[in-house]
Amino acid sequence: MSAAGGRRRPTDAAHDDETRFDRVTSRAVRRRSLALLGSLLRPHVRILAWAAVLVTASSAAQVAGPWLVSLAIDVALPALPGDVAPLAAVGGAYLAAAVLAGVAIGTYRRVAARIAQNVLLDLRRRVFRQTQRLSLEFHESYTSGRIISRQTSDLEALRELLDGGLVGVISSLLVMLLTAVGLTILDPPSGLVLMVGLLPAWFLVRWFRKHSQIAYREQRTWSARLIVKFVETMTGIRAVQAFNRESTTERDYDRIGQEYRDANLRIFGINGRFAPGLLLIGNVTVVIALAVGGWRVLEGTLAVGVLVAVLLYVKRFFAPIQQIAMFYNAFQSAAAALEKVSGLLAEEPTVVEPAEPVDLRDPRGELRLENVRFGYGDGPVVLPGLDLTIPAGQTVALVGSTGAGKSTIAKLVTRFYDATGGRVLVDGVDIRDIASPVLRRHVVMVTQEAYLFSGSVAENIALGRPDATREEIEAAARAVGAHEFVTGLPDGYDTEVNKRGGRVSAGQRQLLSFARAFLADPTVLVLDEATSSLDLPGERLVQRGLQSLLADRTAIIIAHRLSTVEIADRVLVLEQGEVVEDGSPDALVDRGGRFAALNAAWQDSLV
Structure with a gap:
């Protein structure tokens, strides 16, 4: 018996608990493997x-x-x-x-x-x-x-x-x-x-x-x-x-x-x-x-x-x-x-398929976030309770400092993550009730990465619509300003882009990813820093294509480069997961405030 009157030290008990936990875990792993x-x-x-x-x-x-x-x-x-x-x-x-x-x-x-x-x-x-x-x-x-x-x-x-x-x-x-x-x-x-x-x-x-x-x-x-x-x-x-x-x-x-x-x-x-x-x-x-x-x-x-x-x-x-x-x-x-x-x-997906999926009939593209709360894992809360409505057909730009919640909103709208609280709705339907194939057909995201797979240029553009004709593929490329550089490649649309698009530049990869998204013809299009790899001439060309292609669809644009924001109908300035300014680009500049300061800084950088 120990000097403590036979009592076991806390460290001994903790060690026994840990050993017991390891044994139980080991047995569970063995059963799973068998x-x-x-x-x-x-x-x-x-x-x-x-x-x-x-x-x-x-x-x-x-x-x-x-x-x-x-x-x-x-x-x-x-x-x-x-x-x-x-x-x-x-x-x-x-x-x-x-x-x-x-x-x-x-x-x-x-x-x-x-x-x-x-x-x-x-x-x-x-x-x-x-x-x-x-x-x-x-x-x-x-x-x-x-x-x-x-x-x-x-x-x-x-x-x-x-x-x-x-x-x-x-x-x-x-x-x-x-x-x-x-x-x-x-x-x-x-x-x-x-x-x-x-x-x-x-x-x-x-x-x-x-x-x-x-x-x-x-x-x-x-x-x-x-x-x-x-x-x-x-x-x-x-x-x-x-x-x-x-x-x-x-x-x-x-x-x-x-x-x-x-x-x-x-x-x-x-x-x-x-x-x-x-x-x-x-x-x-x-x-x-x-x-x-x-x-x-x-x-x-x-x-x-x-x-x-x-x-x-x-x-x-x-x-x-x-x-x-x-x-x-x-x-x-x-x-x-x-x-x-x-x-x-x-492993189980954290985003699960609905037991009784609801179809999107005659989708218009209205987005609504009702008291949406979200945080990554055990990290801090990114969105403390966001309420936001985006009417169908409206182009909204999200701006703000890094960590304000812009990309998080994009991931929730496209349902790469599920909100921990509140609801995200498309045309009044909770996106958790929409089957993934249906949601992916109507809501498409274009990211900064612009990943291209091994294969031809045409195959990469047709990723979202493998049954698309060559005419439809070329029309999508023309719409975003990619047709000219594609036809300049050794085999045109049949050119192999190699691993990760090694035969084209970063800006050209981004244009091809735009063509891919536009060919898919989604109801809602999300651009997450999607113009960051483009030079100024390429960006202007894409903006002209975006203005015509986004006319009849809902769009969310996330960008630090405010030149991309100019085509938006509405700008939301985010800080710590909350909307602090909301209005058209011109109205926010005239009002003065955070967006006006960001816009002034951007104008100075151009000089």
């Missing part, structure tokens, strides 16, 4: 049953070998030379068993490989489908490198398990089981010797399972971090080179690489103790079986053929353990990978 594996294998139940028949037949044929050898020594050989029939029968049976084992295991491997590839294909599809289904909030917190790690290294670990290790280990386990049964039936005392030899092997396997599980989880973690760092560096290589950060990123990558190497070395250290330990236990068991069996042969209580069969059985029993040990390495790595993949698949 449920995923079960759902992947369930469609292949029939072919799995056929594979089980094949591997059982192969294993039984292999186990029959030592028993046939004992018959040859104790029954067939003493009958020679007078009677060769017993030896011929035993030899024929041995040959038949060998052929059956070979054919069955070969067929089993092909069947198992087909199952493995189908399971991996299903899992790849699930991961890809899930990453597209999840909301923007997930993608803004879950880095692209981690997603790439799920699709590459984690699935590769599962492939190695299913393609190679699992096929061999099932056969090995069955051989071991049937060997133990056959040995016990043939000579129960020798079976007891084998069981005694299993005790230290069981303790060694328990030790290996505990330590390797931790080591492989650590290895998967550092592997993912290495991929994340590489993807992050290569994605931002321009910034890295522009600010001369090569040495810093190299040090960071080297540090993570060393941690990954050390994690692998710890695994090799564990394996370096486990595999020789199993080999030693197996060899010692064979020696004990030989000593006990030899003594019984001398006493006349055990036939020589049976002793030979016993030694073959014991040797054959421990021979697959090395393969099982190698499989366990792959299994631990795959189990850690499966935990991470199952965790990704268990």
Whole structure:
């Protein structure tokens, strides 16, 4: 009892609670992973049953070998030379068993490989489908490198398990089981010797399972971090080179690489103790079986053929353990990978589809925000309770300092996020009651990023309307002022833009994204800093296109460059999530105030 009268220290209780929480979490993760594996294998139940028949037949044929050898020594050989029939029968049976084992295991491997590839294909599809289904909030917190790690290294670990290790280990386990049964039936005392030899092997396997599980989880973690760092560096290589950060990123990558190497070395250290330990236990068991069996042969209580069969059985029993040990390495790595993949698949979108969706019939584009409150995660509240109405067909510009809530409004209107309080309505319908395909058809956002996919210029413009004709694609490009530079490309609209639009400038990418949005012909168009990449001539050209194209649709324009605001019917000045000024651009300039000050500063910058 402690000096505190037997009371447990708070730190001890906290540690126990944390340990208990870790155990519960670990069990939940394991159940989740097993449920995923079960759902992947369930469609292949029939072919799995056929594979089980094949591997059982192969294993039984292999186990029959030592028993046939004992018959040859104790029954067939003493009958020679007078009677060769017993030896011929035993030899024929041995040959038949060998052929059956070979054919069955070969067929089993092909069947198992087909199952493995189908399971991996299903899992790849699930991961890809899930990453597209999840909301923007997930993608803004879950880095692209981690997603790439799920699709590459984690699935590769599962492939190695299913393609190679699992096929061999099932056969090995069955051989071991049937060997133990056959040995016990043939000579129960020798079976007891084998069981005694299993005790230290069981303790060694328990030790290996505990330590390797931790080591492989650590290895998967550092592997993912290495991929994340590489993807992050290569994605931002321009910034890295522009600010001369090569040495810093190299040090960071080297540090993570060393941690990954050390994690692998710890695994090799564990394996370096486990595999020789199993080999030693197996060899010692064979020696004990030989000593006990030899003594019984001398006493006349055990036939020589049976002793030979016993030694073959014991040797054959421990021979697959090395393969099982190698499989366990792959299994631990795959189990850690499966935990991470199952965790990704268990994620739920924060923006959920309505149970009973409401269609937008004859949409006009009226937007209304009623007491909308919102904050990102556990961060501060961005919109404390915004009330805003935008009539159908009106073009509204949102201006204000960084963090005022402009882009947040855009994300709520397009339903990339859901408001934590209040409602966002389109034509009087809460957008949470509108199915995503319908909402995306009528509400479109053009962002500053202007992402282009690999493919032709025409394919990128037609992203929102894949069935659009070439004439419609070219008309959209003309409307935003992109047609002239597109026709100047090597193959015009059939020019491949390469990764991220590497063959066109930033301003040209933005024009193509405008053409893409206008071809989609949405009821509501949101431009979030969408003109920031354009030079002044390009911006004027786009503004002329915007004025004609926005005439019959509702539009929200978010811009720091006030030249874009000039085409708006109405300007809202935001501060800390609240509208502090509201009016036409000219009226707000005449009134004086924050917008007038911003406009004056912009005019001075032009001079």
